[in-house]
Amino acid sequence: xxxxxxxxxxxxxxxxxxxDAVPYSIDRTFTHTIESSINGKQYELYVxxxxxxxxxxxxxxxxxxxxxxxxxxxxxxVLQLLTVKDMQEIVAVGISYSAGDAGGTSRTRDYTPxxxxxxxxxxxxxxxxxxxxxxxxxxxIEKDVLPFLVSxxxxxxxxxxxxxxxxxxxxxxxxxxxxxxxxxHYIVGSPSLWYDDKVMFDLERExxxxxxxxxxxxxxxxxxxxxxxxxxxxDDLKNYERQLRQRQYQGLSLSVDxxxxxxxxxxxxxxxxxxxxxxxxxx
Amino acid sequence: xxxxxxxxxxxxxxxxxxxDAVPYSIDRTFTHTIESSINGKQYELYVxxxxxxxxxxxxxxxxxxxxxxxxxxxxxxVLQLLTVKDMQEIVAVGISYSAGDAGGTSRTRDYTPxxxxxxxxxxxxxxxxxxxxxxxxxxxIEKDVLPFLVSxxxxxxxxxxxxxxxxxxxxxxxxxxxxxxxxxHYIVGSPSLWYDDKVMFDLERExxxxxxxxxxxxxxxxxxxxxxxxxxxxDDLKNYERQLRQRQYQGLSLSVDxxxxxxxxxxxxxxxxxxxxxxxxxx
Numbered sequence: 359x360x361x362x363x364x365x366x367x368x369x370x371x372x373x374x375x376x377x378d379a380v381p382y383s384i385d386r387t388f389t390h391t392i393e394s395s396i397n398g399k400q401y402e403l404y405v406x407x408x409x410x411x412x413x414x415x416x417x418x419x420x421x422x423x424x425x426x427x428x429x430x431x432x433x434x435x436v437l438q439l440l441t442v443k444d445m446q447e448i449v450a451v452g453i454s455y456s457a458g459d460a461g462g463t464s465r466t467r468d469y470t471p472x473x474x475x476x477x478x479x480x481x482x483x484x485x486x487x488x489x490x491x492x493x494x495x496x497x498x499i500e501k502d503v504l505p506f507l508v509s510x511x512x513x514x515x516x517x518x519x520x521x522x523x524x525x526x527x528x529x530x531x532x533x534x535x536x537x538x539x540x541x542x543h544y545i546v547g548s549p550s551l552w553y554d555d556k557v558m559f560d561l562e563r564e565x566x567x568x569x570x571x572x573x574x575x576x577x578x579x580x581x582x583x584x585x586x587x588x589x590x591x592x593d594d595l596k597n598y599e600r601q602l603r604q605r606q607y608q609g610l611s612l613s614v615d616x617x618x619x620x621x622x623x624x625x626x627x628x629x630x631x632x633x634x635x636x637x638x639x640x641x
Numbered sequence: 642x643x644x645x646x647x648x649x650x651x652x653x654x655x656x657x658x659x660x661d662a663v664p665y666s667i668d669r670t671f672t673h674t675i676e677s678s679i680n681g682k683q684y685e686l687y688v689x690x691x692x693x694x695x696x697x698x699x700x701x702x703x704x705x706x707x708x709x710x711x712x713x714x715x716x717x718x719v720l721q722l723l724t725v726k727d728m729q730e731i732v733a734v735g736i737s738y739s740a741g742d743a744g745g746t747s748r749t750r751d752y753t754p755x756x757x758x759x760x761x762x763x764x765x766x767x768x769x770x771x772x773x774x775x776x777x778x779x780x781x782i783e784k785d786v787l788p789f790l791v792s793x794x795x796x797x798x799x800x801x802x803x804x805x806x807x808x809x810x811x812x813x814x815x816x817x818x819x820x821x822x823x824x825x826h827y828i829v830g831s832p833s834l835w836y837d838d839k840v841m842f843d844l845e846r847e848x849x850x851x852x853x854x855x856x857x858x859x860x861x862x863x864x865x866x867x868x869x870x871x872x873x874x875x876d877d878l879k880n881y882e883r884q885l886r887q888r889q890y891q892g893l894s895l896s897v898d899x900x901x902x903x904x905x906x907x908x909x910x911x912x913x914x915x916x917x918x919x920x921x922x923x924x
Contacts, residue, residue, distance in 0.1 A: 379671030382687040382735075384714050388662030404665040431667050432718025432910070438711035439906040452665075618901065619915065623722040627715070627910035632902065 384434045392506055394498040399456035403503065405511065406434050408447030419448040419517040419638050420507065422499065424526045425465060426452035433521065436630045445635040449511055453503060463488060468495035469525040471532040471561060474554035479588065492532050500540055516542065519637050523547035523626045531558060535565045538574045543637045546578040547629040548622050551594040559601060566605050573609035577633040581620030592616055667717045675789055677781040682739035686786065687713050688794065689720065691730030702731040702800040702921050703790065705782070707809045708748060709735035716804065719913045728918040732794055736786060746771060751778035752812040754844060757837035762871065775815050783823055799825065802920050806830035806909045814841060818848045821857045826920045829861040830912040831905050834877040842884060849888050856892035860916040864903030875899055
């Protein structure tokens with residue numbers, strides 16, 4: 359059926375017929391459908407196991423990521439490159455956008471902390487109307503995704519990383535303010551700290567009033583070129599770093615790097631190649 | 642059949658059964674089998690078309706790469722990230738290892754310039770016994786791969802890049818000494834200039850005796866950490882750069898960068914994010 363779709367697609371676009379062309383599948387990956395018990399939406403989980411997985415009985419560290427269209431192929435390629443000379447073997451899992459929803463709608467709903475229908479940046483009006491449900495998405499990860507994964511794969515659940523970039527980075531930073539113990543490690547790229555009038559700075563202040571503990575091994579990155587006419591993402595991240603550091607949170611190990619020469623988009627592969635060997639070093 | 646294999650594999654490895662798990666396929670990718678008219682071996686071509694491909698009739702620039710196990714997922718993720726904010730849309734094509742051969746054997750045979758059975762570094766004795774057939778592989782690209790691609794995809798054949806890393810970078814550097822006009826652009830990562838007693842330095846000297854023309858827009862990279870006890874890859878690349886520059890070749894535009902903090906393996910994503918926007922800039 360998939361093959362037929364490919365053929366029809368290519369027949370339609372100017373007479374270029376590729377009768378036998380099947381898609382490229384990434385080695386040692388598996389796709390599962392999962393329903394969120396929180397919002398009833400269906401998602402796919404894309405799982406990549408390391409080379410030794412099939413021949414061992416060990417449990418592997420876990421990295422969870424989102425925005426899978428660009429993030430999952432990239433992380434699979436990077437893991438193929440870095441394992442096992444630069445880092446240990448891990449299982450990587452991408453959580454897709456919700457079925458039937460536009461990507462912009464899914465990620466705005468799931469990755470943003472607050473309802474901000476008037477936010478001037480990013481995505482459609484429709485997306486903004488459903489914004490601010492990260493709390494549901496975090497519960498979905500906790501109640502549905504992680505239990506599914508640990509019941510189907512051999513995982514070391516004491517050694518888990520969240521990888522997020524852009525809105526996904528905003529999500530990572532927000533989990534640290536709501537449920538920091540959900541992951542042991544956070545790899546946060548170019549977080550959208552401009553979101554909703556920089557609401558993250560307020561949310562962090564609220565968090566600091568409640569506790570002086572923030573357990574997390576956190577690596578944050580932003581591209582050098584991300585101070586633009588629209589947003590000052592480099593300055594925002596430095597200011598957020600300053601705000602976090604002044605709390606002297608117990609349990610927080612924080613590293614913040616500006617990636618030389620990188621744009622918002624080119625920063626992402628760098629945060630993988632830099633952080634993964636630090637988070638999952640060779641034994 | 643593939644699904645069955647996946648299930649059986651997982652049943653075998655400790656009772657973890659994933660009955661419905663299909664592999665993750667990268668969007669807008671197509672697989673083709675092609676036989677080399679030079680050595681009779683079969684290869685697969687993995688093609689990724691950009692988002693606008695199906696709805697346009699334009700011809701796209703082409704990037705060809707090898708070592709597809711890590712390179713193709715990485716380049717697909719990077720293209721999904723960088724297109725179209727940082728660079729223009731292109732078609733990317735990975736050439737697999739030859740069917741039935743170990744990866745190390747295939748890449749040693751196809752990517753190395755000279756027969757070096759006694760080379761102490763890299764890969765198996767079996768691989769070294771077939772080394773030095775890059776000349777056949779380059780002819781395969783010219784006679785078989787590029788004609789196949791242009792007859793099946795809408796490509797701008799005046800705007801083609803070769804991307805190679807490690808032995809693939811050695812191959813890129815060697816094409817520049819044998820058939821530089823095969824591609825307009827060369828993205829060469831961490832080339833194995835140590836190969837066969839640094840034979841590339843000799844081959845370049847031979848080339849310079851014959852001509853003062855080397856057409857190519859060339860970006861070369863090496864990771865900062867690649868001077869090791871085994872090889873001095875940073876020094877080698879700087880020496881090779883010096884040798885190339887002193888020729889003042891007509892037609893050669895050369896850029897050489899040492900990637901800060903990068904290992905041999907982590908340098909690869911960087912060369913994509915750095916070079917692709919330069920080679921295929923926004924119009």
